[in-house]
Amino acid sequence: xxxxxxxxxxxxxxxITVAMLAIxxxxxxxxxxxxxxxNRMATxxxxxxxxxxxxxxxxxxxxxxxxIRADAGGTTFQGGWKVFxxxxxxxxxxxxxxxxxxxxxxxxxxxxGGNTTIARVTRGGxxxxxxxxxxxxxxxxxxxxxxRGSNNASAAAFxxxxxxxxxxxxxxxVQISTVGKISLDTNTLTCP
Numbered sequence: 014x015x016x017x018x019x020x021x022x023x024x025x026x027x028x029i030t031v032a033m034l035a036i037x038x039x040x041x042x043x044x045x046x047x048x049x050x051x052n053r054m055a056t057x058x059x060x061x062x063x064x065x066x067x068x069x070x071x072x073x074x075x076x077x078x079x080x081i082r083a084d085a086g087g088t089t090f091q092g093g094w095k096v097f098x099x100x101x102x103x104x105x106x107x108x109x110x111x112x113x114x115x116x117x118x119x120x121x122x123x124x125x126g127g128n129t130t131i132a133r134v135t136r137g138g139x140x141x142x143x144x145x146x147x148x149x150x151x152x153x154x155x156x157x158x159x160x161r162g163s164n165n166a167s168a169a170a171f172x173x174x175x176x177x178x179x180x181x182x183x184x185x186x187v188q189i190s191t192v193g194k195i196s197l198d199t200n201t202l203t204c205p
Contacts, residue, residue: 063070
């Protein structure tokens with residue numbers, strides 16, 4: 014007669030395995046959340062940079078000024094933005110929209126997801142120790158590109174992109190030079 018020994022886990026073995034799994038998951042969860050926040054911020058940085066590039070390219074293609082402006086007249090871009098023609102270079106949509114002034118080329122999909130913030134900032138200090146502070150300029154909610162693709166302002170424009178709930182995630186600074194070049198100034202910013 015064959016002996017049929019019971020095979021499988023005992024209750025104690027199962028409880029130890031579940032406890033070890035819970036410990037491992039509790040260690041991995043913060044890193045996973047940080048990775049998701051970092052990926053979300055990178056995606057939204059790319060979306061914002063693509064909108065800036067679109068505004069610049071449309072200005073050159075159309076041979077006229079094109080602006081990108083924060084939605085709802087806000088001073089931050091996390092609520093969304095619009096790219097539109099801007100014949101008078103004021104960064105505002107007129108009451109009467111024409112083909113050369115106020116025609117919307119593209120709108121963002123509305124407010125950004127998560128806790129990502131995009132705000133206009135000014136850069137101070139010297140390389141490599143630049144500092145970035147919120148802009149007090151009256152034109153901080155828009156950028157106008159002229160028919161040559163240059164930034165219509167007399168100085169470079171900077172935008173800080175951060176996660177408002179997780180300061181451990183490094184922020185990014187997008188720069189628009191006076192000649193209209195759009196680049197990532199830094200991706201190692203300590204967010205406020």
